[in-house]
Amino acid sequence: MSNSVAGGSAISGAAPNAFHLSRADLLRAGIAVAIFLALIVGAYALHDTPGQGARASFSLLTGVALGIVFERGRFCFFCIFRDFIEFRNSGPLYAVLTALAVGGIGYAIVFGAFLPNAGSGRLPPDAHIGPVSWVLVVAGAAFGLGMALSGACISGHLYRLGEGYLRAPIALLGSLIGFAAGFYTWQTVYLAAISRAPVAWLPATFGYGGALVIHLLLLGLLAVLLLRFVPPLAAGEGGRLTLARLYEATFRKRWNPLVTGGLVGLIGVFAYFRVQPLGVTSQLSSLTRTVLENNGLLAGRLNGLDTFAGCAAVVVETITENGWLISGLVLGSLAVAVLAGRFELSTLTVRNSITALLGGILMGWGSMLALGCTVGTLLSGISAFAVSGWIFGFAVFAGVWLGIRLRLNA
Template sequence: MSLEALLDRFGQAPLLAAGGLLIGFVFGFFAQRSRFCLRSAVIEFARGMPGGKLTVWLFAFAIALLATQSLIALGAMDVSTARQLAARGSLSGAAIGGALFGIGMILARGCSSRLLVLAAQGNLRSVLSGLVFAVTAQAAWQGALAPWRESISSWWTVEGGAARDLTVLTGLGRGGALLFGAVWLVAAIVWARRQKVAPWGWAGASAVGLAIASAWWFTASVAATSMEAGLAPIQALSFTGPSAEVLSRVLFAPDRPPTFDFGLVPGVFLGAFVAAALFRELKLEGFSGGASMRRYLIGAVLMGFGGMTAGGCAVGAGLSGAAVFTITSWITLSAMWAAAALTDRFIDQRGLEAAQPNLGDQPVPRSRAFT
């Protein structure tokens, strides 16, 4: 059945929510299996401790970029009207928000998407941190923290269109963008072979990257095909705005029409839960003490405010935004890496958590888990 026929039969809103649910399920399942996590990748890189997490992130990053740019080059989708490219952006918000998010994900032991995946496995620390993250994001968007976010975002802005498109600003063009992604994919393959990364690592991470490109394609196709008033927003995966939206719907507006974001969050949770259940990794885990709880909650607050100020989280900017080469997303991603590495250096590596695991995460499953 064609997309046009599906739109005629079900309508724009239900179809978007169903697409978000399905793509979110795929993302959640393979993020759980591959242990996809920007925080762990940063720590491995900063400490020079090869363990496969950096390779996993690079596979997801390179595949998301290559698949997205290939779809654009082939004329399969047009993302020029997406908010990340077309709307006015904030360079100051990207830098400061990205840095705050980077600090927060070190303290909370995972970015927003990783918290959702871990919560689905039974990690109660992530459940509480994820809830605080969503509340803070909502407060930064429309609540008490909104004036601070708006002030920071107003310091240095950039117009939409070509002024936010790095393929235009740098002269890369579509071919250069594809070559850039190919270089990083080759690097990921080389590192995967050297570190003997198991199939679930590189294959799962590749599926994560394809989920990003699929979200761009799906929402762009719905927007181009739908005849309903008010085009559906062209977007990919992100977890700051969607988490705030789901919280708002549950508490205040359950009767609003469903959206792609409304399907995304439960889809990721369900996908990660199914993966953990199939491979017997469901396990209830709590806080080890008051100091540990304070650390997680502070991290969640910083991620919620930082992600909303930056206009994207580790996935929203790190994969989705970077895949369409918007300058604000690349600034956000760079700030996340730098701030996370410095936070790890001056907090974790100084022995404040000597009793905690170095990465605070599960190892990439070995090859036998692929069968």
């Protein structure tokens, strides 16, 4: 597994040929193993807990897998977009394209079993296929600005929390405020646009085969257009693949974007097949909705919200499957970050705390109205051939671009 393909880590340097672990390495490995063991025990316990069961357990493990892949591959939408916008480096973007390509193929396979007739007028169960209207553009742009302000998207903050990024909890707190703002905006926006918006799904028109061809052609076209922004590749390393080099490539260096993307795509397909499409905001927004409603601050009925599939908020009294997923994500990332020596508490300033909070608010608001974030609406939506995913994705990119141009991330 060479690390020097398109967009790989900029850090190069010959890997040690002798496999040697220092005391610090062993300590880190010990901590990582302890976290993984705790997670496995937790998954077993969840499986046998009444009211939780296999779905909760599977969700926790899915989260762990995502945390590992996100951290090892730095699958942070903001960082990926910024590398391209600011540094003209499109390498990391290939992780997103690969995730969508693999995800699309996998979703097509699963859809074929879930809903054999794509043209029946029905939609596949729970897939993140949202209403298409100007709301997606506004929400996506706000989300993108929030990413630039706070330094990551919501899933990015979750995995970077595991790396000791202290702005993450502040941004996540902000997102809760943003969700609340989203609920108050929802009724108006729903009546103004969403209630009449078409829920556009490519296979309904083109069939699964046709939709997949369009999907892969679009991604392929983007991949070709972005090729000239891939930085020069490092010289081939050659030699034998030793244990030391394998360890270095797996646990220390940033994973190749193609590997990262492929794994993210696969995890997304498995999650949809077994439990529900990947998303990271549903537990957080549900928590907000429940707190507001229990305190009489929000109407019990949010018109139409409960009729859309997506990371929509519901009133919950317990930890949902999505809650286990994001818990696993943070802890999985923590384990591999410690192992790689990448766990480091970041410095907080008044300024970067305020921008994290404001960015979080914008992201919460945007993802509430878009029924999901860069994971739920962009990744799971586009993989499911939803037009809403593409629109949201481009709007987020535009928001990030604007944010960087305005130097919001400085």
